[in-house]
Amino acid sequence: MRIDFTKMHGLGNDFVVLDARVQSLPPIDAAFATALADRHTGIGCDQLIVIEPSESGDFRMRIFNADGSEVEACGNATRAVGLLHGDSARIETLGGLISATPGESGIAVEMGKPRFDWDAIPLAYAMDTRTMPLAWEDLANPVAVNVGNPHVIFFVADPYAVDMARLGPLIETDSVFPERVNVNVAAVTARDAISLRVWERGAGLTRACGTGACATAVGAMTRGLVDRKVTVTLPGGPLQIEWREDGEIVMTGPATESFRGSFDPADYGLTAGSAD
Numbered sequence: 001m002r003i004d005f006t007k008m009h010g011l012g013n014d015f016v017v018l019d020a021r022v023q024s025l026p027p028i029d030a031a032f033a034t035a036l037a038d039r040h041t042g043i044g045c046d047q048l049i050v051i052e053p054s055e056s057g058d059f060r061m062r063i064f065n066a067d068g069s070e071v072e073a074c075g076n077a078t079r080a081v082g083l084l085h086g087d088s089a090r091i092e093t094l095g096g097l098i099s100a101t102p103g104e105s106g107i108a109v110e111m112g113k114p115r116f117d118w119d120a121i122p123l124a125y126a127m128d129t130r131t132m133p134l135a136w137e138d139l140a141n142p143v144a145v146n147v148g149n150p151h152v153i154f155f156v157a158d159p160y161a162v163d164m165a166r167l168g169p170l171i172e173t174d175s176v177f178p179e180r181v182n183v184n185v186a187a188v189t190a191r192d193a194i195s196l197r198v199w200e201r202g203a204g205l206t207r208a209c210g211t212g213a214c215a216t217a218v219g220a221m222t223r224g225l226v227d228r229k230v231t232v233t234l235p236g237g238p239l240q241i242e243w244r245e246d247g248e249i250v251m252t253g254p255a256t257e258s259f260r261g262s263f264d265p266a267d268y269g270l271t272a273g274s275a276d
C-alpha cells in the first residue's frame, strides 16, 4: 500500500498533506502523525494535515501537531489547503467553519471571531484575559485569546531576546492552561506592525504561526497598541491581519507547495491495521 502526499508550507511552517477524498487511508492517530512528522526518520513537518469529505463545507481539514495531538485550527495550513483547492473554499475544522480565497496578494482566510472569555481559552479558573495577573520570570501580564485554538501573548521589547526554547514549554504546559497553549512573544514596532515569535503547542518553535499572528494582532488591538490592520512579521516572513468591524479576523499571506511523493506506511512501522 502506498499513500500519496503533498509537502507544503506557509512561511516555513511546514505540512504533510494527505487527501482522503482521493485515496483510502488507514485510521490516522497520534502514532501515525508522529511517525510522519519525525524529521529524521519520517517525511518531517510541523503539522500533518488530512483532507476529508465534509457535509457542512467543501471539505474537512484535520490538523495533527508533530507530537500527535489533534487540534482545532492552523492558519498557515488553511492557506496551504486553499492553494491546493485553487478556488474559494469553505473548510470544516474542529475550531469551526472557515473560508479561504486565493487572490493576488496570497490566500485570504476568514478565521472566525476571537473569544476572550476565560473558559473559552480555556483557562483553569476565572481571570481577566486581557491582562492576565500572572508572570513566568520576566514574561508578565499576557493577553489570552482563542482564535479557534488557544493562545497567550506577551508584549516584550525584543521577541528575539526571549529564551523561547526554555520558557515556551514551561508556559505551554502550565496547569493554568488545561488544554495547553500556543505561546507568542511580540513587539509592537509601529501602529501597523508587529514582530512575533511563536512556541507552538505540540510543535515547538516554528518559523511562522498563522493563528498566532491573528491572536497577537487582536490582542494588541484590544490593548489599543495598533490599528485594525497590521503586518505581523514572523521569522519566516510577513502576514497581513485585519480585524474587521463585524468581528471577523482576516489573515492574508502566501502558501507554497514544496514537492509531492508517496510512502509505504510499513516503512514507518505502521500498517493499515496498526494505525488504529
Ligand SMILES: N[C@@H](CCC[C@H](N)C(=O)O)C(=O)O
Residues within 6 Å of the ligand: 013, 046, 047, 063, 065, 071, 072, 073, 074, 075, 076, 077, 149, 150, 182, 200, 201, 202, 203, 206, 208, 209, 210, 211, 212
Ligand atoms: N501552525 C499553526 C498552528 C498549529 C496548531 C497549534 N500548534 C495548536 O496546537 O493549536 C498555524 O499556522 O496557526
